[in-house]
Amino acid sequence: MYQHIVVLTGAGISAESGLRTFRDQDGLWEEHHIEDVATPEGYAKDAELVERFYNSRWQQLNSGSVEPNAAHVALAKLEAEFPGQLLVVTQNIDNLHERAGSKRLLHMHGELTKGRCPRSQQTFTLREPYGPNNCCTCCIPAQRLRPHVVWFGEMPLGMDKIHQALDNCDLFIAIGTSGTVYPAAGFVDIVNHHGKQTVEVNLMPADRHSQFQYHLTGKAGDIVPKLVEVILSGNVVGTDLAAS
Numbered sequence: 199m200y201q202h203i204v205v206l207t208g209a210g211i212s213a214e215s216g217l218r219t220f221r222d223q224d225g226l227w228e229e230h231h232i233e234d235v236a237t238p239e240g241y242a243k244d245a246e247l248v249e250r251f252y253n254s255r256w257q258q259l260n261s262g263s264v265e266p267n268a269a270h271v272a273l274a275k276l277e278a279e280f281p282g283q284l285l286v287v288t289q290n291i292d293n294l295h296e297r298a299g300s301k302r303l304l305h306m307h308g309e310l311t312k313g314r315c316p317r318s319q320q321t322f323t324l325r326e327p328y329g330p331n332n333c334c335t336c337c338i339p340a341q342r343l344r345p346h347v348v349w350f351g352e353m354p355l356g357m358d359k360i361h362q363a364l365d366n367c368d369l370f371i372a373i374g375t376s377g378t379v380y381p382a383a384g385f386v387d388i389v390n391h392h393g394k395q396t397v398e399v400n401l402m403p404a405d406r407h408s409q410f411q412y413h414l415t416g417k418a419g420d421i422v423p424k425l426v427e428v429i430l431s432g433n434v435v436g437t438d439l440a441a442s
């Protein structure tokens with residue numbers, strides 16, 4: 199029976215909810231240059247372009263057509279029924295984990311539903327799209343809110359808590375992430391260093407797949423509910439699931 203589990207999720211877990219990933223065929227980076235929309239320099243150069251990128255994703259998330267899928271729901275069930283400790287660390291800025299019921303959740307790359315004051319760093323729930331008139335209420339003069347997301351070259355959020363959880367976990371599961379973006383891509387190395395179990399769930403082997411002990415290949419919505427049942431039944435992952 200596991201005591202401490204860390205689950206890392208990436209864009210692939212939300213793909214079956216209709217949100218595009220970044221690096222797959224038809225992914226967001228096929229239409230947008232990373233340096234234009236996901237760096238502080240891109241934002242300084244053309245804030246309107248970056249705002250359009252995040253506003254369209256915010257509008258899609260709020261359109262009523264995007265719902266948590268079976269994988270999000272299964273992780274919320276795991277949190278509710280697992281007698282040990284579970285931390286879900288998501289690289290995703292959507293709110294599908296919390297809408298499914300996850301509570302011990304860390305958004306290491308920020309949240310699409312929030313804006314941040316660039317001066318005080320205070321965050322505000324986004325009630326209207328980003329733009330010149332969507333400003334903070336903490337400063338005089340009020341500051342234009344920037345997307346509360348972590349761009350390349352910026353420090354991901356919650357790293358102390360994440361490292362603590364990784365150092366103490368006996369099972370690490372990475373779901374739907376390509377393993378190309380650090381520091382998240384290196385979490386598996388930390389867990390390996392402690393000799394604990396590592397499992398990858400992905401449609402296909404990801405960039406750092408050889409670092410994982412077990413690979414569960416297929417859609418997150420199919421595999422994660424089965425994985426959760428194995429863990430909740432007190433079994434060790436890899437014996438009850440077809441793993442390679």
Ligand code: BJW
Pocket residue numbers: 207208209210211213214219220221222225236289290291307347348349350351352353354357373374375376377378379380381399400401402404416417418419
């Ligand atoms: C399915 C599926 C289904 C599909 N079921 N699976 C050189 C070497 C090493 C590092 C660096 C370097 N040069 C620069 C760096 C650092 C840099 C970095 O990693 N660059 C690399 C590109 C090389 N990182 C940073 O700058 C980070 N900050 C930092 O490092 O600070 C210093 C520091 C150091 C040490 C400790 C602490 C701090 C910041 C990174 C910020 C990333 N931001 C973005 C955009 C903002 C949010 C947003 O707009 O949404 O975050 S980039 C983008 O990539 C987004 C994602 O969260 C992130 C990861 O993508 P993800 O989730 O893996 O998605 P995909 O599309 O890549 O993969 C989807 C996967 O799902 C695929 O594998 C599919 O097969 C799978 N899949 N359907 C199961 N149904």
